[in-house]
Amino acid sequence: MALWWLSLALLATLLGLLALWLRQTYGYWARRGVLHDPPVWLYGNLHSVGRTTTALEPFRRFYERYKGRAPFGGFYFAVRGVAVLLDLELVKLVMVKEFNSFAHRGNYYNEQDDPISAHLFNLDGRDWREMRNKLTPTFTSLKMHQMLPTVVDIAERFVQVVREQVAVHAGAAESPVEVKNLLARFTIDVIGSCAFGLDCNSLNDPDVEFYHLGHKTFTDRRHGRLAFGLIQAFPRLARWLRIKMVSDDVSEFYMRVVRQTLEYREREGVRRNDFLNLLMELRSEPGGGLSFNQIAAQAFVFFLGGFETSSSTMGFALHLLALHPDVQQRGRVEVQQVLAKHRQLNYEALRELKYLKQIIYGESRELQFYDSQLIPFYFATAETLRKYSIASILIRKTLTDFRVPGTSHVLEAGLPVVIPVDAIHHDPDIYPEPEKFDPDRFTPEAIEQRHSAAYLAFGAGPRNCIGLRFGEMQSLVGLAVLLHNFRFSPARETEIPLQLNKTSFFLQSRGGIVLNVQQL
Numbered sequence: 001m002a003l004w005w006l007s008l009a010l011l012a013t014l015l016g017l018l019a020l021w022l023r024q025t026y027g028y029w030a031r032r033g034v035l036h037d038p039p040v041w042l043y044g045n046l047h048s049v050g051r052t053t054t055a056l057e058p059f060r061r062f063y064e065r066y067k068g069r070a071p072f073g074g075f076y077f078a079v080r081g082v083a084v085l086l087d088l089e090l091v092k093l094v095m096v097k098e099f100n101s102f103a104h105r106g107n108y109y110n111e112q113d114d115p116i117s118a119h120l121f122n123l124d125g126r127d128w129r130e131m132r133n134k135l136t137p138t139f140t141s142l143k144m145h146q147m148l149p150t151v152v153d154i155a156e157r158f159v160q161v162v163r164e165q166v167a168v169h170a171g172a173a174e175s176p177v178e179v180k181n182l183l184a185r186f187t188i189d190v191i192g193s194c195a196f197g198l199d200c201n202s203l204n205d206p207d208v209e210f211y212h213l214g215h216k217t218f219t220d221r222r223h224g225r226l227a228f229g230l231i232q233a234f235p236r237l238a239r240w241l242r243i244k245m246v247s248d249d250v251s252e253f254y255m256r257v258v259r260q261t262l263e264y265r266e267r268e269g270v271r272r273n274d275f276l277n278l279l280m281e282l283r284s285e286p287g288g289g290l291s292f293n294q295i296a297a298q299a300f301v302f303f304l305g306g307f308e309t310s311s312s313t314m315g316f317a318l319h320l321l322a323l324h325p326d327v328q329q330r331g332r333v334e335v336q337q338v339l340a341k342h343r344q345l346n347y348e349a350l351r352e353l354k355y356l357k358q359i360i361y362g363e364s365r366e367l368q369f370y371d372s373q374l375i376p377f378y379f380a381t382a383e384t385l386r387k388y389s390i391a392s393i394l395i396r397k398t399l400t401d402f403r404v405p406g407t408s409h410v411l412e413a414g415l416p417v418v419i420p421v422d423a424i425h426h427d428p429d430i431y432p433e434p435e436k437f438d439p440d441r442f443t444p445e446a447i448e449q450r451h452s453a454a455y456l457a458f459g460a461g462p463r464n465c466i467g468l469r470f471g472e473m474q475s476l477v478g479l480a481v482l483l484h485n486f487r488f489s490p491a492r493e494t495e496i497p498l499q500l501n502k503t504s505f506f507l508q509s510r511g512g513i514v515l516n517v518q519q520l
């Protein structure tokens with residue numbers, strides 16, 4: 001009996017201490033006099049995500065409520081205080097001008113026990129800088145040029161598969177096709193070939209392992225939200241406990257694929273124009289090359305970056321184009337003109353697809369400086385990614401105490417800083433009528449009128465998306481061949497508006513995207 005009372009007293013003491021700690025933790029912003037919303041214990045300000053809202057809503061509401069009242073506001077991720085930026089000048093300072101004070105993302109990874117998690121997106125500090133320097137030459141225009149024929153070959157197979165799906169409905173009034181799955185298979189085959197040197201052929205065989213594990217990488221979480229928040233908040237403890245982030249079967253699969261391909265290429269002396277070849281060349285670089293684990297982790301992140309982001313972008317673009325036939329036709333005419341001139345989709349042809357670029361990609365002035373030839377593509381892709389920002393928030397970690405200009409507030413060392421990309425992209429003062437789909441928001445003249453941090457679909461500054469050109473190339477090729485061969489319109493099953501997945505960190509549609517597809 002005495003033991004029972006003792007246990008109860010111990011439990012009560014522990015709960016009391018936990019409550020005191022949480023009170024102290026959740027008082028962080030109030031003590032500093034920073035605007036903030038009251039948090040829900042243990043969940044912080046993201047309690048609704050995955051239940052009643054997607055990850056977009058809390059940040060949009062927060063931004064709308066506090067924008068103009070302060071350059072940043074206070075927020076809580078689980079038990080961690082984070083600052084949410086509300087002012088574009090401050091965004092630019094954090095991402096570009098004062099980058100050295102905010103160079104980390106602060107993501108958890110575990111090089112020892114979970115080597116595949118130690119990839120460029122997660123790395124920080126010197127490890128990140130060295131890896132970024134090594135990988136940057138992998139994404140030059142020349143390298144993209146060399147990979148383009150592979151992408152075009154797969155795009156031709158893609159058209160054939162879509163034709164077969166449309167043919168199933170021959171003679172019927174409608175020909176509904178689920179395009180999201182087809183786009184995922186297209187990008188899997190492209191990135192499987194370019195990052196892993198494999199002919200995955202998921203376009204013809206949807207049961208291939210690469211396709212299933214590719215999906216699993218995005219759908220299966222090793223940890224629940226609360227555990228994830230705690231791991232991010234206490235990375236040293238998590239490493240000590242040997243906690244992994246990537247599922248074992250996913251990790252084992254990619255490690256095995258890279259090992260087998262490397263061994264085969266070395267044995268047979270095979271060279272190809274792909275990312276794996278470039279990573280292999282880095283293996284024996286003087287002054288410290290890449291280890292096998294490092295190569296596998298980088299191939300893995302190229303796969304993560306290249307598969308879901310680009311297929312979602314194309315899926316969102318097709319949905320928008322189906323609802324806006326005038327924009328679709330303008331894009332198609334451009335593709336027809338460019339193909340009539342060049343006879344094929346070569347690099348020069350891609351450069352001339354100006355309007356298509358406005359529909360999907362797009363960029364701030366900063367990116368235009370580094371590759372002015374790519375501006376046109378921004379029009380098409382840009383407006384899609386403004387409306388549907390695949391990464392709805394970006395994160396940086398403060399490395400040294402940073403006084404916010406014009407205020408007495410300090411972003412303390414170690415504090416995560418959130419850039420609310422989706423909220424900025426839907427700010428009516430920056431993009432009037434933000435729900436309207438209008439690729440002409442991304443003409444060079446219109447871009448010039450806006451703040452350079454007003455468009456952040458690929459991030460900004462030295463830690464922006466390294467795969468931008470590749471993603472751009474594959475999305476542009478994919479959309480160009482689709483518009484050239486098919487017309488898209490809403491079918492009876494088409495969701496309007498498109499419903500989004502509530503549990504995914506990256507923006508995804510909740511289910512498939514069904515559109516009426518007509519062969520031209």
Ligand code: HEM
Binds near residue numbers: 302309459461463466
């Ligand atoms: C539509 C396609 C894509 C979108 C929307 C996209 C978006 C992004 C965003 C928003 C970031 C974070 C930038 C920041 O924090 O400032 C990022 C980083 C990154 N992306 Fe992409 N991405 C795309 C395609 C790709 C592709 C094709 C690859 C690789 C082949 C890739 C690889 C990466 C990597 C490795 C990083 C981390 C860079 C670093 O921390 O140094 N992405 N991407």
